[in-house]
Amino acid sequence: MQYVDKQSTLRDLREENPAETLAQLQRALFNRQEEQEDELVEPALPNLSEVGFHLEQIGVGLGREELQRVFLALKQLVETHSVPRCRFWGKILGTENNYIIVEAEYREGEEEEEQSAEERFGEGDHEEKEEREDLQDLLPESTYKPPPVVPIEAPGTGTNKYVYYVCKEPGFPWTRLPAVTPAQICTARLIRKFFTGRLDAPVMSYPPFPGNEANYLRAQIARISGGTQVSPQGFYQFKEEEGNEEDEVSQDSFEVNPDFEGLSAVKLAESLSTWVHHTQHILQQGRCTWVNLTLKAEELNEEGEEEREEEPEEAEPEMGPPLLTPLSQDAELFNTAPWTLRISSSLTPEHAVAFVRSNLWPGAYAYATGKKFENIYIGWGLKYAGEGYSPPVPPPPQREYASGPEITEALDPVVEEEQALKDALEEQEAAREEMEEEEEEDEDD
Amino acid sequence: MDSNSLLYAMELVAGSGHTLTVEEKTVLCTSLVILKKNFKFNRVLFWGKILGFKNDYFIAQGRGEDEMQDQKYLYSFNCMDWYLLPPATDSMIQEVFKAAKGRFMGDPSYVYEDVEIQRKGEGEEAIAEELVIKVTEENRLAATVYQIDQEVSVVPRGAFIKSPHELVQVNLSFGGLTYSEAGKLDNFLHFTKKKNMKKKSILEMADLNPVMDFMDLLSDDIPKGSWHLRFECANRVCVIRSHLWLGLTFYHIPMTPQHGYIYIGDGTRNLDLPFML
Missing domain, CATH: 1.10.287 (Helix Hairpins)
Incomplete structure (x- = not known):
């Protein structure tokens, strides 16, 4: 200890202790609620203590106390935002702050509301542009036509199936992340950046990222979910729609299989084919379902400009692997097996937990025991990039004019x-x- | 981290996502005591874990009289049977750097090969010679562990002292950094010999104490964003993570002498760091 002068007449100035400020903030988490006369509805809150127990067995987690705080923060979220059902998605480390991420379902009716709001927003944008054109139409118009924009997926489907809430520390307010656009996913694939921990921070990167860190975070969450959310085979089954006369079972929706018996840990740890993906693969386009962009472009052309030089080539529809595909069919990248299978205990395997670790997304884990399973991601939010990342090169410079007599300068x-x-x-x-x-x-x- | 503090300290560094299972912790508590006795170490540290495809390597470090020089590393798969790692030499590090790429396999006898084509002679007489470098994973592990310790091992200022006989020892009167001190990176040092020979101005040298300041500061590292420092576990523990070796976590509880670091990761250096900041 340092020597402290007791005879000084100066009053001590107490130092601001970061632990004290946080304790004040987190105090609200521990307020006991008065008894609410609730009917027995399906609880929106997941049992995070149980999840934490299993995570500890596989050597993953945030620490017991921290997880308990996250649990209480989750409860706060459910109460304040009236989220129908949610799940602790994981944690992404940043250079200044961390993000605690919760995956929630859309409230009923919220999906349509949001969609119409987006459409209205889009229309408003157009009008503004037209007005501006009226004001100053002196400049020559550019002949460049931007490539058609891949439309965003509707809330409740594909990459926007769930809505995500983040907070930087339990006790801090929860923020809802915006929906992800295909362009953001495509750009996020090309860049490699740390998260700072501030949602409004700009993402300085090449190629430029459309949006700020909140969008980048949402894009990475979508990519991680698309790549690493797995469940034991048989837990989910495809929904059989009654009205569907064809034998085809719909490939986009699944439900919990009520007859699922549960697989033993030893069996689960034996082969990757006992694990299946239950989140749709994200296509090159940045969407889960493919849209034909050339069709859209044609429509536009017919409406606006009559001229069309060439018949656009028939675009080949892009198909991802169907839902509930076993992990054993995952592609290898950089000579790296995509998954590692393990069992939590070698000494008592009969009561162990089987888990898989993603090698492409370091930090993504999934465990299964009996009839329960859970996915979690705790890491830096970055994909394994092989030996070294090299940023994409800028596009080649524009070509000069073809040399001809009318533009070459003659000698005097x-x-x-x-x-x-x-x-x-x-x-x-x-x-x-x-x-x-x-x-x-x-x-x- | 010290094997004695393993039981509670794992909770403090768990914010990075990895902990030890209860089984691993209990086995380590038993085996590290035996290890200390058999190898006649003064102190045994649980160094960390390197994740491989087939198996994970658990690494322990034994320290002798001189905390900085007398270091020995051991590895194990089941936390019980420990094998001594060969000491890392410069030529070994060079070879590992050339040949070993990608993730660890989890098999110490796995051989990484690298074929290098060297041209001898000039013009048409040039003879292409194939130079095959073979590195076993055990050597790679030794080199990686040594490099991590050289580049990113962290101690708080004052925790170790250099005696007049040039021995580096634990400072028994170290009472911990205060909260305001622990919030600054320049109160933390690399636990290796001084490498950065940057000349300091007399003003900067004024506060230095040759007994304690015989190591490099973390804040002098290049690039500037190589570290992040944060208070975690209800803002009570100062946690530092390296961005260069993702997976290295250091903790220090201010006002107490408790500190330590652990590495749990895939054992590859983050070469993309300049792009990522």
């Missing part, structure tokens, strides 16, 4: 050349005059 003639030309012209003139004279003479004759 020197005096001698001019003189020579002049002489030649004079000679010609003289010759013509002579000819004319001769002709006249001929006529005279």
Whole structure:
């Protein structure tokens, strides 16, 4: 300990202790609620203590106390935002703060509301542009047509199936992340950046990322979910729709299989084919379901401009692997097996928990025991990039004009050349005059 | 981290996502005591874990009289049977750097190969010679562990002192940093010999104490964002994480002498760091 002078008459200035400020903030988490006479509805809150117990067995977690705080913060979220059902998605570490992420379902009716709001927003944008054009239409119009924008997926489907809430520390307010656009996913694939921990921070990258860190975070969450959310085979089954007369079972929706018996941990740890993906694969386009962009472009063309130079090539629809595909069919990247299978205990395997670890998304884990399973991600939010990341090169510079006589600069003639030309012209003139004279003479004759 | 503090300290560094299972912790508590006795170490530290495809390597470090020089590393798969790692030499690190790429396999006898084509002679007489470098994973592990300790091992200022006989020892009167001190990166040092020979101005040297300041500061590292420092566990514990070796976590509880670091990761250096900041 340092020596402290007790005889000083100066009053001590108490230091601001970061632990005290946080304790004040987190105090609200521990307020006991008065008894609410609730009917027995399905609880919106997951049993995070149980999840924590299983996570500890596989050597993953935030620490017991921290997880308890997250649990209480989750309860707060459910109460304040009236989230129908949610799940602790994981944690992403940032350079200044961390993000605690919760995955929740859309409230009923919320999906349509949001969609219409987005449409209205889009229309407003157009009008504004037109007004601006009225004001100043003097500038020459660019002939560049931007490539068609891949439309965003509707809330409740594909990459926007769930809504995500984040907070930086239990006790802090929860923020809802915006829906993700395909362009953001495509750009997020090309860049490699740490998260700072501030949602409004700009993402400085090449190629430029459309949006700020909240959008980047949402795009990475979508990619991680798409790649690493797995469940034991048989837990989910495809929904059989009654109205569907064809034998085809719908490939986009699934439900919990009520007859699922549960697989033993030893069996689960044996082969990857006992695990299946239950989140749709994200296509190259940045969507889960493919849209034909050329069709859309044609429509636009017919509406606006009549001219169409070439028949656009018939685009080949992009197909991802169907839902509930076993992990054993996952592709290998950079000579790295995509998953590692483990069992939590080698000493007592009969009561162990089987788990898989993603090697492509370091920090993504899934465990299964009996009839329960859970996915979690705790990491930096970055995909394994092989030996080293090299940023994409900028596009090649624009081509120059084709060289031709009308744009090449000719050398100025020197005096001698001019003189020579002049002489030649004079000679010609003289010759013509002579000819004319001769002709006249001929006529005279 | 010290094997004695393993039971409670794992909770403090768990914010990075990895902990030890209860089984691993109990086995380590038993085996590290035996290890200390058999190898006649003064102190045994649980160094961390390197994740491989087939198996994970658990690494322990034994320290002798001189905390900085007398270091020995051991690895194990089941936390019970420990094997000594060969000491890392410069030539070994060079070879590992050339040949070993990608993740660890989890098999110490796995051989990484790298074929290098060297051209000898000039013009048409040039002969292409194939130079095959073979590195076993055990050597790679030794080199990686050594490099991590060289580059990112962290101690708070004052926790170790250099005696007049040039021995580096634990400072028994270290009472911990205060909260305001613990919030600054320049109160934390690399636990290796001084490498950064940057000349300091007399003003900066004024506060230095040759007994304690015989190591490099974390805040002098290049690039500037190589670390992040934060208070975690209800803002009571100062936690530092490296961005260069993702997975290295250091903790220190201010006003107490407790500190330590652990590495749990895939054992690859983050070469993309300049792009990521």
